Amino acid sequence: MTKLLLTFLFALVSANSYAIDIQGEAYKFSGKINTITLSESGGTINAVGQTGQYGKVWLTYSLKLDNPNTPNQGSFTGRAVAIDENGNRNGASRQGVWERKGSIMHFRSLDDVTDGNQYLCLTEVNLIDDSLEMNFYSVK
Known part of the structure; x- marks a missing residue:
């Protein structure tokens, strides 16, 4: 019984050591x-x-x-480029998964930015009005 309990505790601690640590409020x-x-x-948006x-x-x-049996979901890669009001440029590589439910697409990605930040991005795209809303969270 002790071996079983120790194995369970070790597995629990090991799983938590590789968890993503989301920090702070979401950026919009x-x-x-x-x-x-x-x-x-597929396609490009x-x-x-x-x-x-x-x-x-x-x-x-x-x-x-990726899977012809699930035509309303798959994977994606992407890029982001940003310019702030001072002319500073940042870029990011993006990778994740997507799914479509009716006219709404959901994207979940991990982004690696040239300023050293990494983000978990949760995005909703409305295909009817072409709007895109993203919450992105700093991860470390």
Whole structure:
């Protein structure tokens, strides 16, 4: 019984040591879809918007349909470029998963920014009005 309890405690502590630590309140990003380009294997969504921390931001989502049995979800990679009011530029690589429910797409990504920050991004895109809303959280 003691071995079983120790094994359970070790597994619990090990799992927590690799958990993502979300820090602070969410940063907000609001934008609009510029273009959507479709392909046999998925498509590309381009958007532009504003966020207080980085200024004007351009986003690209390169969607893949990974599994033909689940046509309303898949993975994506992407890029982000931002310019603030002082002309400072930052970029980010983006990777994650997406799903579509009706006219709403949900994206969950991990972004690595050139300023050294990493973010967990939760994004909702309305395909009817082309709006994009993102909450992004600092992770360390």
